Amino acid sequence: MELLYGHPKSLVSIQSKYCPGCGHGVIHRLITEVIDEMGLQERSIITNPVGCSIWAEYYFDFDSVQPAHGRTPAAATGIKRNLKDHLVICYQGDGDLAAIGTAEIIHAANRGEKFTTIFVNNAIYGMTGGQMAPTTLVGQYATTSPRGRDPGEAGMGYPIKVCELLSSLGGTRYLARGAVNNPVNIKKTKKMIRTAFEAQMRGEGFTMVEILSQCPTNWKLSPPESIDWLEKNMIPFYPLGEIKNTLSTAAAPAGAGN
Amino acid sequence: MSKEIRLMKGNEAIGEAAIRAGCASYFGYPITPQNELTAYMAANMLPAGRIFIQAESEVSAINMVYGAAATGVRAMTSSSSPGISLKQEGISYLCGADLPAVVVNVARAGPGLGGITPAQGDYFQSTRGGGHGDYHTIVLAPKGVQEAADLTFEAFELSDKYKIPVLVLADGLIGQMMESVVLPDPVDMAALPRKPWAVGHQARDKRGVNHVSSMNLDPATLEKANLKREAHYDMVKKELCRYEEMQVEDADLVIVAYGTSARVSMSAVQAGRAKGLKIGLFRPITLWPFPYERIAALAEKEGRKFLSVEMSMGQMVEDVRLAVNGRAPVAHYGRTGGMIHNEEEVLAAAERMLNA
Numbered sequence A: 001m002e003l004l005y006g007h008p009k010s011l012v013s014i015q016s017k018y019c020p021g022c023g024h025g026v027i028h029r030l031i032t033e034v035i036d037e038m039g040l041q042e043r044s045i046i047t048n049p050v051g052c053s054i055w056a057e058y059y060f061d062f063d064s065v066q067p068a069h070g071r072t073p074a075a076a077t078g079i080k081r082n083l084k085d086h087l088v089i090c091y092q093g094d095g096d097l098a099a100i101g102t103a104e105i106i107h108a109a110n111r112g113e114k115f116t117t118i119f120v121n122n123a124i125y126g127m128t129g130g131q132m133a134p135t136t137l138v139g140q141y142a143t144t145s146p147r148g149r150d151p152g153e154a155g156m157g158y159p160i161k162v163c164e165l166l167s168s169l170g171g172t173r174y175l176a177r178g179a180v181n182n183p184v185n186i187k188k189t190k191k192m193i194r195t196a197f198e199a200q201m202r203g204e205g206f207t208m209v210e211i212l213s214q215c216p217t218n219w220k221l222s223p224p225e226s227i228d229w230l231e232k233n234m235i236p237f238y239p240l241g242e243i244k245n246t247l248s249t250a251a252a253p254a255g256a257g258n
Numbered sequence B: 001m002s003k004e005i006r007l008m009k010g011n012e013a014i015g016e017a018a019i020r021a022g023c024a025s026y027f028g029y030p031i032t033p034q035n036e037l038t039a040y041m042a043a044n045m046l047p048a049g050r051i052f053i054q055a056e057s058e059v060s061a062i063n064m065v066y067g068a069a070a071t072g073v074r075a076m077t078s079s080s081s082p083g084i085s086l087k088q089e090g091i092s093y094l095c096g097a098d099l100p101a102v103v104v105n106v107a108r109a110g111p112g113l114g115g116i117t118p119a120q121g122d123y124f125q126s127t128r129g130g131g132h133g134d135y136h137t138i139v140l141a142p143k144g145v146q147e148a149a150d151l152t153f154e155a156f157e158l159s160d161k162y163k164i165p166v167l168v169l170a171d172g173l174i175g176q177m178m179e180s181v182v183l184p185d186p187v188d189m190a191a192l193p194r195k196p197w198a199v200g201h202q203a204r205d206k207r208g209v210n211h212v213s214s215m216n217l218d219p220a221t222l223e224k225a226n227l228k229r230e231a232h233y234d235m236v237k238k239e240l241c242r243y244e245e246m247q248v249e250d251a252d253l254v255i256v257a258y259g260t261s262a263r264v265s266m267s268a269v270q271a272g273r274a275k276g277l278k279i280g281l282f283r284p285i286t287l288w289p290f291p292y293e294r295i296a297a298l299a300e301k302e303g304r305k306f307l308s309v310e311m312s313m314g315q316m317v318e319d320v321r322l323a324v325n326g327r328a329p330v331a332h333y334g335r336t337g338g339m340i341h342n343e344e345e346v347l348a349a350a351e352r353m354l355n356a
């Protein structure tokens, strides 16, 4: 009998610490499915970031390195440069990547570091209990934006579109945004991860998949409500799809050629 | 094999020694007075197929070291005082994860941006941990270009042996001056022992999964890990204390000085002896572990006094006092702000103390 669907080999079979409805678990599963399909379990290294996914080493059944908050891309640089034929996954939350680690991500991307960043955008700081993130939407509540994010009077700034921000940098080759709100988007996100990992193994340059992800606990919503909220608020602001693709495998842009 | 002798700047000698020690990855960021070191690494690492990155900051550079060290290669960064402050977060993580690495501080005057001339005001930062948490790094203090090369080379060996980052604490004078150096023979990088705890090459090494982390959210487990590390530090203290003595046997006054201050104090001791003064020099080479026991033994002699000479407001003097533990008078003399005392000034300070 052929096994059509089972537990990924690279994903440890234990109950996770993630809250009900959290997107991190789904994303872990997608990563490990792709690693299994590519046969890379023993050649993969993940940098588990400071954030809710700090326990990634419990879940991923391959090597891991745990760097300081936001320094994840710098550490991943040191790893990937020394282990060129390994799959290096730089896993980051929105606080890690777009606040404290802004310098590190911009310069790693600009140098064209050949690891893949998995950027989990849940529009909030999960681990520390729901503070405003750089990706928190205007008007969205957080413990540090108790009356909603206010870029005007309160000077809280605007939500950062990371893919778009990085797309002008010469070192970036593949920047895509997915979501884990429904099976269709989950499948598309998995394909993006696969594209990025394959490009990394070909040594093509900086690749990143941003993934819009639910945080029911800190959004103060039930899991179904949080999916609804993500669809109504996040997707319209953070458009899904490939934001930049200059990989060798990319379809020629419309109108090119001939 | 006959040794190779070259006339080199301290900064370049440090770079060459690191390359010969098998440094596979170097990450730096420009800052005076260590710029020649970063440039030397760029010029010599890349053609050798080794890794050199000019990072976007010292914070990033030390975290690149963290990643590189996690893969088991010999990795290094260098900077000067303000940049070393930025590296403290990464050094704490390196220590928490028990990773070897070499950090070179070609120190300058502080606090703040301070100045670019040599100083020894980073002694507290270097020997007390510098970052957060219960940890130490091994601290080696060269007195000239030759020793800067030798200690940098050895720093890689010690760091690998003990799984503790090693800080080479030089200063702007040592970095900038030229002296002749006998360079160490290059190590065979392929022959360096594999590190079974490193990430990568899981299939080749036929091992289980490796995790490199400083995190430990269970207080009881973290306490155990810290106690184990402390016991390891105790062993390092026993094995590694290193110092040099000059005419201390009959000395009524022992100058305690490291690095450039020790170099100046050597001349002061010679000048003092020529005048018939019984003065000597005790030069710690390891600032951590600090040679407390030897200084304590020296303090047993009736009537002996100690003068800590430092290019700072007096930092190492606290360790000298700890070692002497009230058995003898201890004082500090030194200039600060990037000013370097000369031998006359040091001798005058020694004479004042002798006559006090």
Ligand SMILES: Cc1ncc(C[n+]2csc(CCOP(=O)(O)OP(=O)(O)O)c2C)c(N)n1
Pocket: A050, A051, A052, A053, A069, A092, A093, A094, A095, A096, A097, A120, A122, A124, A125, A126, A127, A128, A133
């Ligand atoms: C230097 C430093 N500053 C602050 C913290 C506290 N901290 C831990 S996790 C975190 C935010 C994580 O949020 P995010 O990156 O969005 O990941 P999430 O938890 O939402 O997955 C912060 C601020 C820290 N550990 N280190």
